[in-house]
Amino acid sequence: xxxxxxxxxxxxxxxxxxxxxxxxxxxxxxxxxxxxxxxxxxxxxxxxxxxxxxxxxxxxxxxxxxxxxxxxxxxxxxxxxxxxxxxxxxxxxxxxxxxxxxxxxxxxxxxxxxxxxxxxxxxxxxxxxxxxxxxxxxxxxxxxxxxxxxxxxxxxxxxxxxxxxxxxxxxxxxxxxxxxxxxxxxxxxxxxxxxxxxxxxxxxxxxxxxxxxxxxxxxxxxxxxxxxxxxxxxxxxxxxxxxxxxxxxxxxxxxxxxxxxxxxxxxxxxxxxxxxxxx
Amino acid sequence: xxxxxxxxxxxxxxxxxxxxxxxxxxxxxxxxxxxxxxxxxxxxxxxxxxxxxxxxxxxxxxxxxxxxxxxxxxxxxxxxxxxxxxxxxxxxxxxxxxxxxxxxxxxxxxxxxxxxxxxxxxxxxxxxxxxxxxxxxxxxxxxxxxxxxxxxxxxxxxxxxxxxxxxxxxxxxxxxxxxxxxxxxxxxxxxxxxxxxxxxxxxxxxxxxxxxxxxxxxxxxxxxxxxxxxxxxxxxxxxxxxxxxxxxxxxxxxxxxxxxxxxxxxxxxxxxxxxxxxxxxxxxxxxxxxxxxxxxxxxxxxxxxxxxxxxxxxxxxxxxxx
Numbered sequence: 001x002x003x004x005x006x007x008x009x010x011x012x013x014x015x016x017x018x019x020x021x022x023x024x025x026x027x028x029x030x031x032x033x034x035x036x037x038x039x040x041x042x043x044x045x046x047x048x049x050x051x052x053x054x055x056x057x058x059x060x061x062x063x064x065x066x067x068x069x070x071x072x073x074x075x076x077x078x079x080x081x082x083x084x085x086x087x088x089x090x091x092x093x094x095x096x097x098x099x100x101x102x103x104x105x106x107x108x109x110x111x112x113x114x115x116x117x118x119x120x121x122x123x124x125x126x127x128x129x130x131x132x133x134x135x136x137x138x139x140x141x142x143x144x145x146x147x148x149x150x151x152x153x154x155x156x157x158x159x160x161x162x163x164x165x166x167x168x169x170x171x172x173x174x175x176x177x178x179x180x181x182x183x184x185x186x187x188x189x190x191x192x193x194x195x196x197x198x199x200x201x202x203x204x205x206x207x208x209x210x211x212x213x214x215x216x217x218x219x220x221x222x223x224x225x226x227x228x229x230x231x232x233x234x235x236x237x238x239x240x241x242x243x244x245x246x247x248x249x250x251x252x253x254x255x256x257x258x259x260x261x262x263x264x265x266x267x268x269x270x271x272x273x274x275x276x277x278x279x
Numbered sequence: 280x281x282x283x284x285x286x287x288x289x290x291x292x293x294x295x296x297x298x299x300x301x302x303x304x305x306x307x308x309x310x311x312x313x314x315x316x317x318x319x320x321x322x323x324x325x326x327x328x329x330x331x332x333x334x335x336x337x338x339x340x341x342x343x344x345x346x347x348x349x350x351x352x353x354x355x356x357x358x359x360x361x362x363x364x365x366x367x368x369x370x371x372x373x374x375x376x377x378x379x380x381x382x383x384x385x386x387x388x389x390x391x392x393x394x395x396x397x398x399x400x401x402x403x404x405x406x407x408x409x410x411x412x413x414x415x416x417x418x419x420x421x422x423x424x425x426x427x428x429x430x431x432x433x434x435x436x437x438x439x440x441x442x443x444x445x446x447x448x449x450x451x452x453x454x455x456x457x458x459x460x461x462x463x464x465x466x467x468x469x470x471x472x473x474x475x476x477x478x479x480x481x482x483x484x485x486x487x488x489x490x491x492x493x494x495x496x497x498x499x500x501x502x503x504x505x506x507x508x509x510x511x512x513x514x515x516x517x518x519x520x521x522x523x524x525x526x527x528x529x530x531x532x533x534x535x536x537x538x539x540x541x542x543x544x545x546x547x548x549x550x551x552x553x554x555x556x557x558x559x560x561x562x563x564x565x566x567x568x569x570x571x572x573x574x575x576x577x578x579x580x581x582x583x584x585x586x587x588x589x590x591x592x593x594x595x596x597x598x599x600x601x
Contacts, residue, residue, distance in 0.1 A: 013418075120294055120584070122576045124539030125557070129573045132561055133309045209424055213543055216426045217561060231427055235547065238430055239438050246434075249427035257422035 007269040014265020020258035024251075028075035035069040039225040043069075050243045061230070061244050062237055070225050071251055077226040078255060081142060082208040086200055088146035089207075093153025094196070098184050100154070101161030108158070115154045123148040127210060131219045138221045141214060145207050156199055160192040194270035201266055205259035212252050227252050280592070287588055291581040296350070298577050302570045303349050307342070309566070328362065358574065359567035361560075368571040372553055376575070378448060379552030382475065382544070383537040385468055390476030391483055391530050398487025398526075399519060405492065413484065420481035425540050429474040429547035436470060443470050447549050471548040475540050479533060483526055490522040497521075531587025538576040 009015055027034075037043065042064035043056065050059040050067075058067035100111040130144035164170060165188065173183045214220060215228030216235075227248040234244030352359075358368040401413040437445030444450070449463045494500065495518050503513045538554070545554035553572050560568035 117294060117297055120577070120580060121298060122536055122539040122573075122580050124536075124542065125573045125576045128542065128557065128561070129305065129569055132564070132569055133305050133566065135310065205422070212424050213426060216424075216543065217546065217558060219561065228424075228426075231424075231430065235430065238434055242434055245427065245430050249424060249431065252424050252427065253419070253422050256424075257418065260418065260422055 004269050008265045011261075011265040011268045013261040014268070017258040017261025017265065020254055021262060024075050024255050024258070025079065027072050028079050031072040031076055035066075035072045037066070037069060039070045039073040040065060047237075047241050049241075050247075058247055059241075059243050061234065062241070067230070067244065067247055070230050071227070071247060073225045074227040074230060074248065074251065075255075077138075077221075077224045078208050078211060078252070081138070081145070081211040081226075082204040082259075085142045085145035085149070085207045085211075086203045088142060089150040089203060090153055090196070090200060092146060093150035094157050094189070096150070097154035097157025097159075098161050098189060101158040102165055102180070102184055102188065104162075111154070112158070115151045118148070119151040119155075121148075124210070124213065127214060128217065128219065131214055136214075136219045136221055138224060141211060141219070141221060144214075145210050148210070149203055149206060153196070153199060153203075156195055157189075157192055160195060161188055164188050164191055198263055198267045198270060201259055201263040205256045205263070208252065208256055208259070283592065284585075284589060287585055291585055294581060295574075295578060298574055299350055299353055300346065302574060303346055305570065306566065353574075358571040361565055361568050363560075363563045363565045364568070368567050371556060371568060372571055372575050375551060375553045375556050378550060379538065379541055379545070379554060381464075381468065382471055382550055382552055383534075383541055385472035386476035386537055386540075386544075387479075387530070387534050389472055390479040391526075393476075394480040394483025395487045395523065395526060397480075398484040399491060399514075401484070402488045402491035402495075403514065414488070417481040417484045420477045421485070423477060425474065425478060426543040426547055428477055429471065429544050432470045432474050433547065443467075445470055445548065448551050467548075471544045471550050474547075475537060475544040478540070479530075479537070482533070483530065486526050486529060487522065490525050491518055494518045494522045527587070527591070531584060531591070534580075534583040534587070536580065538579050 042060075043066050044053065044060045044064050046060060046062050046064045048056060048060040048064070051057060052059065056066050056068065058071070060066055061070070096111050096115065100108040100115075127144040127148050130147060131140050134140040134143075161184075170183060170187055173187050178187075211220075212226065212228030212231070215226045216232040218232060220226050220229045220232075230248040231245045234241060234248075238245055356369050358372070360366075361368050361371055364371060397413050397417070401410045404410045433445035436443045444467050448467055449455070449460065450467075453463065455463050500513060500517055503517050504510075508517075541550075541552060541554035542557050543554070544550065545552045546558045549555065553575060557569060557572040559565075560572070
């Protein structure tokens with residue numbers, strides 16, 4: 001563990017990323033305390049520019065809602081959706097990859113064709129269609145993001161399992177009479193953990209981008225204030241009120257950047273042999 | 280070669296049929312009556328129209344028969360009818376497709392050329408400030424939400440600086456013809472195409488840089504150096520050519536995904552393509568149009584992939600695909 005932190009902190013970008021993410025997480029957790037008012041409530045006159053009133057440093061939107069409150073509450077939505085949809089994608093991708101890699105043969109062929117199909121289909125267009133047809137809600141958004149983002153997980157896990165499967169310790173487990181299920185869960189999967197963690201951190205970033213893009217198009221959960229929604233609502237008034245789209249965009253950019261940097265740091269820390277490749 | 284193309288074509292057709300089946304089940308999985316779903320939001324269509332739809336798609340017949348009718352329709356280029364726009368979906372899409380093709384192709388060309396150029400420059404100056412600058416820019420582009428980049432581009436280049444038009448496909452009411460019109464469309468194209476290409480520009484830049492550095496460690500490059508070839512020749516002839524292989528593969532695979540991003544760009548810039556069409560269909564819950572655009576964009580992805588695969592076999596005889 002000490003080794004891990006040493007290697008992780010050697011990557012300057014990763015440390016910066018971790019610091020940014022920590023701030024976003026704290027803001028998201030403290031949002032109900034720091035900004036107890038509903039982000040949907042009108043608090044001032046519409047189109048109040050930033051830095052005109054101390055109470056509302058980032059100004060208000062087209063109907064007089066506080067931008068800063070919206071940002072803080074939006075952090076909750078972004079992080080939550082990013083995290084849950086990544087977990088959901090892992091829950092689809094890991095079993096498919098593990099089964100394909102472990103059993104091989106026709107099962108492998110069938111599962112990989114299935115995976116290929118989802119990889120070929122244009123991601124974002126599929127997500128739009130799914131959310132639109134099943135009505136926008138936090139559930140349909142998470143499901144749609146998971147459905148379009150699991151294929152890389154399945155391919156990664158398959159590759160790892162394929163190479164681990166022929167290791168001696170796995171053969172020993174087979175000879176010892178362990179069941180296939182036990183071998184996969186106990187012997188094989190734990191050894192695929194590092195690359196999965198790295199991929200997952202990058203997937204959270206992509207999921208946040210996807211969620212904000214969907215919300216921007218009006219496919220967000222109508223009950224939740226999100227960064228993408230704020231930008232989408234400000235799209236038509238960009239000429240009068242730049243700050244309405246500027247600040248939420250910076251929030252998305254920083255959060256996604258932080259996660260990408262952390263992903264690279266995790267890669268350095270967890271796969272030290274690969275880390276220096278291509279640098 | 281012919282055999283290879285036919286096999287690839289067969290695979291593409293299978294995937295397209297799978298997408299159609301998926302579309303079909305999506306219509307049926309949607310909450311509400313499939314006929315009402317196809318007609319648009321409930322209440323928008325009159326009773327007679329819905330009854331016609333039921334009749335035409337055999338919605339009271341077994342599911343498999345319905346699927347057959349649906350697939351048969353698509354084979355005759357019938358993607359359904361948009362009740363909202365009073366036009367067949369296929370016509371709507373064909374009408375808008377050229378604008379999207381122009382936008383995505385331009386974005387592709389911009390991202391690939393600038394991305395690889397920046398990647399080569401960065402790899403030649405590893406560790407220097409220019410490398411840091413290029414790499415940091417790539418990291419930023421990689422994390423920037425496309426729709427936000429588009430809005431900020433409008434704000435900066437169109438509203439504040441007034442350099443470029445930030446809205447539409449050509450100047451409305453100007454009625455330019457010939458070269459003047461091409462120039463006008465070109466001006467309108469710059470901002471949407473560049474913002475659409477930003478993300479992939481970052482991807483190609485990072486990949487080119489990594490790939491150049493990797494190839495430059497290989498033995499044949501050392502041999503070339505030992506022979507005393509000029510570094511610029513080695514860079515161009517030996518390293519660059521080989522380093523580009525993975526980048527080109529990736530580019531081929533991703534070119535089609537630009538269509539998805541086009542929904543966002545076309546929405547911001549009011550670009551009259553199929554992405555904008557999809558956005559309008561969203562607001563109106565026009566499911567036939569949504570599914571039609573989804574199908575056509577998937578077909579475009581497959582077409583791009585097929586073209587790259589074939590080109591690849593011509594360019595690099597070492598590669599034996601599939």
